[in-house]
Amino acid sequence: MTQATQHRNGEPDLDARDQAMLAGDHGPTVELAMRLLVAVARAERATHLIDVASAHIDGCLFHGQAGLDFAERLAAGGGLVVIPTTLNVASLDLLHPALFRGDDESRLLGRRLMDAYVSMGCQPTWTCAPYQLPSRPAFGEHVAWAESNAIVFANSVLGARTDRYGDFLDICAALTGRVPYAGLHVEERRRATVVLDLGGIPDQLLAEDVFYPVLGHLVGSVAVGAVPVLVGLPSVSEDRMKALGAAAASTGGVALCHVVGTTPEAPSLEAALQGGRPDRTLKVRPAQIRAARDSLSTTTDDRIDAVSVGTPHFSVAEFGELVRLVDGLVIAPGVRFLASTSRSVLAEITGRGWAEALEAVGIEFVTDTCTYVTPILDPACRTVMTDSAKWAYYAPGNIGVEVVFGSLRECVWSAAVGRVVRDRELWHGI
Amino acid sequence: MAFRGRVLVAGRAEGVALVLDAPLSLWGGFDPRTGRIIDRAHPQLGARAGGRILVMPAGRGSSSSSSVLAEAVRAGTAPRAIILAVEDPILLIGALVAGELYGETPPLLVAGRAFHRAVRTGDRVAIDPNGRIAVFQDGAASG
Numbered sequence: 001m002t003q004a005t006q007h008r009n010g011e012p013d014l015d016a017r018d019q020a021m022l023a024g025d026h027g028p029t030v031e032l033a034m035r036l037l038v039a040v041a042r043a044e045r046a047t048h049l050i051d052v053a054s055a056h057i058d059g060c061l062f063h064g065q066a067g068l069d070f071a072e073r074l075a076a077g078g079g080l081v082v083i084p085t086t087l088n089v090a091s092l093d094l095l096h097p098a099l100f101r102g103d104d105e106s107r108l109l110g111r112r113l114m115d116a117y118v119s120m121g122c123q124p125t126w127t128c129a130p131y132q133l134p135s136r137p138a139f140g141e142h143v144a145w146a147e148s149n150a151i152v153f154a155n156s157v158l159g160a161r162t163d164r165y166g167d168f169l170d171i172c173a174a175l176t177g178r179v180p181y182a183g184l185h186v187e188e189r190r191r192a193t194v195v196l197d198l199g200g201i202p203d204q205l206l207a208e209d210v211f212y213p214v215l216g217h218l219v220g221s222v223a224v225g226a227v228p229v230l231v232g233l234p235s236v237s238e239d240r241m242k243a244l245g246a247a248a249a250s251t252g253g254v255a256l257c258h259v260v261g262t263t264p265e266a267p268s269l270e271a272a273l274q275g276g277r278p279d280r281t282l283k284v285r286p287a288q289i290r291a292a293r294d295s296l297s298t299t300t301d302d303r304i305d306a307v308s309v310g311t312p313h314f315s316v317a318e319f320g321e322l323v324r325l326v327d328g329l330v331i332a333p334g335v336r337f338l339a340s341t342s343r344s345v346l347a348e349i350t351g352r353g354w355a356e357a358l359e360a361v362g363i364e365f366v367t368d369t370c371t372y373v374t375p376i377l378d379p380a381c382r383t384v385m386t387d388s389a390k391w392a393y394y395a396p397g398n399i400g401v402e403v404v405f406g407s408l409r410e411c412v413w414s415a416a417v418g419r420v421v422r423d424r425e426l427w428h429g430i
Numbered sequence: 431m432a433f434r435g436r437v438l439v440a441g442r443a444e445g446v447a448l449v450l451d452a453p454l455s456l457w458g459g460f461d462p463r464t465g466r467i468i469d470r471a472h473p474q475l476g477a478r479a480g481g482r483i484l485v486m487p488a489g490r491g492s493s494s495s496s497s498v499l500a501e502a503v504r505a506g507t508a509p510r511a512i513i514l515a516v517e518d519p520i521l522l523i524g525a526l527v528a529g530e531l532y533g534e535t536p537p538l539l540v541a542g543r544a545f546h547r548a549v550r551t552g553d554r555v556a557i558d559p560n561g562r563i564a565v566f567q568d569g570a571a572s573g
Contacts, residue, residue, distance in 0.1 A: 032530065039526050040519060043438040058493045064462055064501030069531050146493040166496035166520030168527045183519065224453055225488050225516055253453065253488060298470065394458040394492075396470045 012041040012180065013048040021176055029077030033172035040169060041180035050142055050181045052162075055081065055174035056130045058088040058146035059167035060117045061373055062110040070168060071116035074175065079120045081174040086125040086133065088147045089313075090114045093368045093376075094126075095343060101375040110374070122174070126368035127342035129242065129313040131158065134344075139264055142185055144173030148249035149242065149312045149390065155256040157241045159264035161185050164255045184256055190265060191274040192229035192258050194222065195281040199232035201289060202429040206234055209243070209321075210407035210426065211289075213389035216244035218292040220251025222282060229258040229272040236262045239315055246312050247389035286430035293427070296392040296405035302420040304404060305381040307411045308371045308395075310340030311388040318408075319349045323357055325412040331362030332418040337411075338376070340366040372398050385411050385420065433545040433563040435513060439525045441537030443511035444556040447549055447565075448479050450486035456499055456521070457492035465507035483555040484509035485546070489518035496524030503528035503535060511537045511557055515546050539563065 014022065021034040041049060059067055091110030093099050100107060118124050125133060130145070131153045137143045137160035145154050146165040154160045163183030165173065173179045184190055196219060198206070205211050219228050228248070236244070236259050248254035258266035266272035309322070322339065331337045339358070341349075346367055349355045355365065371377060372395040377384070385404040386392055392403045404420055413421040451473045454460065459469035465480020480502065489495055499521055502508035508528075512521060517540050529535035539561055549555065554566040 036523065036526055036530070040522055043522055044517065044519060059497065061494060061497075063457070063494055063497040064504065066500035066504045066528065066531065067497045069504070070500070070527055073531070148493050151493070164493060164520060166493040166523050168496050168500070169519065169523040170493075172523075250455075250492070253455075295471070393471065397458050397468045 010042065012038060012046050014038070018049055018178060027078050029074045029079035030175055032074070032077070033175040036169065036172050037176060037178060037180060041182065044180050044182035046180035046182040048181050049178040050185060051177055052083060052142050052144045052173055052179050054083055054137060054143045055085040055170055056088060056145040056147060056150055057085060057117060057122055057170045057174060059171055060087050060090045060114055062091040062106070062113045067167060068109060068113050068116070071113055074171060075116045075119050079175050081121040082177045083174060084135070085122045085174040086130045087117055087122045089128050089369045089373065090126055091369060091374045093366055095367045096365065099366060099376050120171070120175070125342065125344070127313050127344070128370065129315070129342060132313065132315055132342065132345060144170060144179050146170035149246035151255050152245035152249045152257060153242060155184055156245055156258065156263050157238060188274070190227065190256060191276060192227045192272040193279045194226045194228045195269070195278045196222070196228055196230050197232050197281065197283045198230060200283055200285060204428065205430060208407065208426060209240060210387065212236070212240040213243040213247045213387070214289060214293045214296065216247025217251050217296060217389045217393070218284065218288055219244070219257060220248040220254055221292070223254055224252040226254070227256045227258070228254065229260060229266060229269065231260045231269055233259055233262065239318055242312055243389065247393070250390045250393045290430055293405065296389055297403060298396050299383060299402040299404060301383055301402065304335065304383050304385045304414055304418065304420060306336040306338065306377055306384045307415045308338050308340070308384055308386045308391055309388065309408065309411060310366070311370055311372065311386070311391040314339055314341040314345065316345055316348050319345070319354055321408060322412070323354050325409055326358065326361045326363070329361060329412065329416040331415045335415050335418050336377070337363045337415045338366050338371050339363055340370050343367050377401065385414050387411050431548055431565045433541055433565065435539035435541035435545065435557070435561040435563050437539055437559070437561040438517065438522050439529070439535055439538040440559040441511070441535065442558055443483065443537050444554070445481065445483045445510040447485050447551055447553045447555045448477055448482045449549055449551045450474055450484070453488040454486055455489065455492045455495055457494035457497070460498060460502070462498055462502040462505050462507050465502065479509050480507040482509055483511050483513065485513045485549055487515045487546070489514070489521045493520055495520050496527065499524030500528040500531065504532055508536050511539070513539045513541050513545070513563065516540065
């Protein structure tokens with residue numbers, strides 16, 4: 001229905017439940033949440049609000065006093081979530097508290113923020129990859145997810161429907177179960193407008209994990225704020241879609257990326273385009289892939305102090321690959337190898353005996369948080385290698401390190417000798 | 431020159447424009463302690479956005495940009511206003527929450543191509559609560 005996005009008198013229609021919440025019938029916290037939702041609905045010209053089945057909250061990571069002021073005001077007003085609500089990474093690793101190198105005040109404020117969200121009934125999942133948890137949204141289900149990589153995964157891979165929710169609006173949705181009918185909740189807005197044709201990229205490279213974060217970085221840079229559709233790829237695994245989507249979201253705010261033959265709304269190019277014509281079609285050249293790859297490293301220094309993997313949080317399958325790669329190797333003295341993941345995945349790999357094997361070669365686990373959002377690395381640490389385009393994109397600004405981007409295999413080999421080791425076959429042919 | 435923007439958050443502001451050549455994620459890209467751009471891949475790395483009229487094509491990336499904007503308002507390092515080319519729900523909620531918590535917020539507008547083509551860094555820009563945008567170039571006083 002095209003009229004769904006039209007504006008009527010500048011005000012969204014509110015049903016009786018919405019009006020009761022707005023009037024304060026459910027207490028001051030719900031009233032504030034509904035007031036903010038209605039203000040956003042008005043600005044987005046949404047006709048009405050809709051129900052959401054779950055929420056994923058990104059507001060639990062400490063960015064300053066303002067976020068804590070907001071969460072504590074909601075909690076003090078008796079706020080309780082009314083739908084299943086998971087929590088994103090926070091500032092502290094509660095399972096490995098000794099990893100935190102920040103000052104006591106930051107630790108205290110970070111913990112207060114985490115506690116405020118848990119007190120409102122959110123589940124302490126502390127992961128940026130909620131789609132790896134056992135319960136995840138169904139195709140076509142409306143949800144309110146924050147965290148850019150989770151948003152693009154939910155929309156693209158699961159075919160669930162979420163707009164780009166930011167800190168604050170995420171908890172408002174969880175406290176009311178309602179969101180504006182706007183953005184990617186609306187069928188027409190999910191139509192692809194930019195086509196990227198990968199037909200010119202060698203098959204050998206398409207078979208490598210490392211290709212997908214690089215491709216995501218390129219997709220983000222050419223499709224800023226748009227809905228792209230990729231053609232010419234073989235079936236893409238969930239972990240590769242995770243890496244691709246996280247990079248496209250970081251670089252270009254991409255919140256939905258169709259892949260023909262892989263994602264559920266793209267059984268064909270025509271389906272992803274909803275029968276329309278694209279605004280742009282780009283034939284991706286190998287030189288563009290090479291340039292995107294090179295732009296993910298900030299240094300050509302070959303000495304590394306650390307390796308960081310697991311951004312977004314490592315899956316069980318990715319740990320399986322890591323276990324295979326480290327076989328027979330030991331991390332070099334003076335090099336840290338950090339793998340970020342969720343509590344739930346760590347429990348699973350512990351049960352399989354993998355965690356013990358990885359710790360034996362010198363790999364450390366980080367849960368509940370991530371190495372580029374909180375002080376975990378040694379202040380003397382200058383150069384870090386990663387297989388994550390998202391980490392490579394944000395870490396230099398966030399924590400002031402130089403980054404070397406490489407495949408997981410290159411990361412493992414490099415960590416074993418303390419300097420960058422390249423896999424010469426990897427990028428052959430481009 | 432006069433333009434009309436769509437008001438997302440209404441308000442009055444006046445100041446010197448910083449016109450970004452690329453989208454910016456405030457989270458990871460803007461330091462609320464200093465008001466400066468810290469995204470090392472951004473063409474305007476190091477520029478001061480605090481206290482200026484921030485003109486940018488789009489918000490981008492992280493959903494934590496709303497927290498960063500609210501924190502910048504609290505810390506007094508926020509832009510005086512933000513003028514986008516496309517709507518951004520993440521910056522919008524950050525501005526609204528700052529208003530709820532601290533009683534002040536930078537106005538947030540979406541303006542069309544004609545404005546974005548015309549405005550330059552260093553221009554003096556004034557906006558009113560109805561979305562009228564006045565741009566004064568060549569150092570002309572804004573009156």
